[in-house]
Amino acid sequence: DTAVSQTPKYLVTQMGNDKSIKCEQNLGHDTMYWYKQDSKKFLKIMFSYNNKELIINETVPNRFSPKSPDKAHLNLHINSLELGDSAVYFCASSQTPRLAGIYEQYFGPGTRLTVT
Amino acid sequence: AQKITQTQPGMFVQEKEAVTLDCTYDTSDPSYGLFWYKQPSSGEMIFLIYQGSYDQQNATEGRYSLNFQKARKSANLVISASQLGDSAMYFCAMRESGSGNTGKLIFGQGTTLQVKP
Numbered sequence: 001d002t003a004v005s006q007t008p009k010y011l012v013t014q015m016g017n018d019k020s021i022k023c024e025q026n027l028g029h030d031t032m033y034w035y036k037q038d039s040k041k042f043l044k045i046m047f048s049y050n051n052k053e054l055i056i057n058e059t060v061p062n063r064f065s066p067k068s069p070d071k072a073h074l075n076l077h078i079n080s081l082e083l084g085d086s087a088v089y090f091c092a093s094s095q096t097p098r099l100a101g102i103y104e105q106y107f108g109p110g111t112r113l114t115v116t
Numbered sequence: 117a118q119k120i121t122q123t124q125p126g127m128f129v130q131e132k133e134a135v136t137l138d139c140t141y142d143t144s145d146p147s148y149g150l151f152w153y154k155q156p157s158s159g160e161m162i163f164l165i166y167q168g169s170y171d172q173q174n175a176t177e178g179r180y181s182l183n184f185q186k187a188r189k190s191a192n193l194v195i196s197a198s199q200l201g202d203s204a205m206y207f208c209a210m211r212e213s214g215s216g217n218t219g220k221l222i223f224g225q226g227t228t229l230q231v232k233p
Binding site: 031033035040041042043044045048050055056058090092094096097102103104105106107108109110112 | 153155207222225
C-alpha cells in the first residue's frame, strides 16, 4: 500500500500552460506539505496545510494554488507555467507537529515537471 | 544565513566501512528536531533518523546513528558497515519549535554518497 502517492510522476508541458499535480496520503495524517526540489537538488517548503487549512505559504508566486478537499488530499495547481517552474515537486504528510516530538514527514515519490 | 550546512557535496566509502556525513545547524530556538533523509537515484525521500534537541542520548536506527553535539551545533550521520544500496544523496533537515504547528523542515544542500565495492 502506497503511503503518499502523487500523480503524475512526470509532467512535460509548454510555457503558459496550466497544470495540476495530485497528492493523496493514506496514513491518517492531518498535515500535508508541498516541497520543491530544484535542479541543484535543493529542497524548499512551499506550502503546509493542517486539517485542510493553509498554514504556510513560503513566498510562493500566486500562480501556485494548493487545494485541500479533505485531510487526505493536497493538490497543487500551477497557472501560466514558466521555465523556472521546472523542478521536482514533492508532497509529504505528517501528524500535526507539536513543539516537541518527532512527527517525521513521509514523502511521496515526487513529480518531475519540465516546462519547455 | 544558511540554517543547515552540509559541507561535503560528495563522498566515497568502501563497502563494509563506516562513513560520517557532516551536518551543522544554526538556530536560536531552544527546542528543535534534526532529521536525516536519504534520496536514492530513484528519487524518493526516505526518512532515516531523528534527534530531538532535548534528547539525552544519540539516536540510533539499525546501521544509522546520529552523532549529536549540541554545543557545536552539529548532527552528523554515521552509517556503519556501508552497503552498495547506501549509495544515494543524504539530506540533513531541521524543524524549529518556533515554526509552531507548521512542521516546516529546513533542508541542507545534501551530500552524495557513493559506496565502492
